[in-house]
Amino acid sequence: MRAALWLLALFGIAAAVALFAGNNQGTVTLFWPPTRIDLSLNLVLLALGLLFVVLHLALRALAALFSLPIQARQWRLQQKERALHAALLDAMVQLLAGRFSRARRAAQAALAQERMLAALEAPLPQAPQVRALAHLLAAEAAQSLQDQPGRDAHLHQALQEGDDARAAAGLAPETREGVQLRAARWALEDRDPAASLARLAELPQGAQRRTLALRLRLKAARQAGRPQDALDTARLLAKHRAFSAGAAASILRGLAADLIGQAHDTGQLRQAWARLEPAEREIPEVAIQAAQRMIALGGEPATARAWLLPVWERAVAQPRAMDEGLRIKLARALEASLDTVDADWLARIEAAQRADPRNATLQYLAGMACMRRQLWGKAQQLLAQAGTALQDAELHRRAWSALAELAEMQGDPARAAEAWKQAALGR
Known part of the structure; x- marks a missing residue:
């Protein structure tokens, strides 16, 4: 349809030009004493058109000629940018493939390319982020190679570049936050939970509640022997559905048991029990361990039996919901608290x-x-x-x-x- 319209338009233009040129009797007279030159108006118009076309093409040729150095410089810069991006990509690929030495060399090559671009006064629009990513890749490779001085040097540079990226207009702070999260993970790999928690504490409040940050905090708290912090973090992760239902229940059960196990007297044990949520207190393993710990610390048997009551009621109401091993542990825990057994508990046991x-x-x-x-x-x-x-x-x-x-x-x-x-x- 468009081709047909163009064809009709061309026919119309040709008809108009034919009508104008065929009936045009005008002349143009040029006086150049003592010479007089008479020219057809159509010829003059055609000559002017051709002159305009020739001048236009000449000007374009001159512009292209004078722009050759600029185009050559832009081509060289483009090649350097491509080499920079290729080096970054190669560093990522080598890191994923486990070739850590090659990954570090590729990251250093990317940094060298970026410095060359900066020296040519043609920096990238997001140069701080590019440098931060290159330093982060080099630090990751150094961490895998157990080169802690090299890792720390690149980490310091990456954090500095992250600050520069955040200070730049329109750039978000995710660059520095990503570097801090990686540094926290490296501290965990070095079995330094205090350093990992310190890195996580430097994050903004919103970043601290991200799933990745919470996972790192959970591991660091468990390494540091802080079950209460680990339990609070695991609750947030379970709320965010970071674990499956079975995994969340297993983690919460283990952390609650660790919290109970760290109590060294009855007062600490009561405080630990009070920090547990109602659903956690009804976990059979946790309640049984708490009751046994209370008896072992010389506490009141009545308190131990009160903690075991929800578990006992569930075991009686749903006999198949608890395996035989847990039923035996429950019986042992109750037996340890039977020295001052009251009539109510005796009636419960006899009824069961x-x-x-x-x-x-x-x-x-x-x-x-x-x-x-x-x-x-x-x-x-x-x-x-x-x-x-x-x-x-x-x-x-x-x-x-x-x-x-x-x-x-x-x-x-x-x-x-x-x-x-x-x-x-x-x-």
Whole structure:
């Protein structure tokens, strides 16, 4: 369609020129004494047009001739820029391929190309960022080569270039933040969590809450033995869905257990327990460890039993939700706090045992609770049933040891000796 319109336009122009030129009787007379020259108006117009075209082409040729040095300089600068970008790309590729010496040489070559461009008074628009990236690649290669002095030198230069990039108009501060994050990771690789945390603390508040920064903070806090900071960071990461549900639960469980394990007296243990969130307190491993730690530190058994109550209720309501290993640990933790067992807990244990009469672990726990409450006959019956069915060696030994003590209290040395024998044989 466009070609047809152009063709029609050309026909129209040709018709107009033909009409104008065919009927044009005008002349142009030039007087050059003593000569008179008469020229057709059409010829004069054609000559003027040709003169304009010739002058235009001559001027363009002169402009192209005089611009050759500028074009040659621009071509050389373009080649140097291409060499700079090629060196940066080569440094990245070599670093990814594990050729750290070549990566460092390529990064240094990129820096040399950038200095040449600056010396020619043709700096790149984002020269500080380019230099920072080149220094960062060189520092990364030096870190992989265990060249800490070289790494620190390039790191200092990269941070300085990051400051220059942030000071430049229109450039964001991500350059320096990226360098600081890499420096924090290098400190972790050097097993220096304090330096890593210091680097992370230098970041702006928004950057400190990024997923990468939080991951680094979590690793640094765990290396530094600061479970509370690690737990707070892991909570933020779980909130941001940085982990899968299973991984988040495992990490939170481990950190909560570390926090409980660092308590050296009952006061510290209560403070650590108070810092946990309600969902974390209901984790069976955490509650069991806290209760055992409370008993080991000489704390109140009632407090330990209160911490175990949500776990116990879940184990009773959903027997299949907890594996046998955790049920045994729960029984051991409850047994350790049975010295001052009250009637409510005795009723809970007996109700659970009656609801599942074939569960040897519940039989053992109920028997030990009855023994603490001086219900000798019932305790002997339950422990005897549990002793023949328990699969856990430790619980088996404790059940027969308790039966031996009961036999000695009743003055039956033969039965006591048999019970001690069974306790010694184990499983």
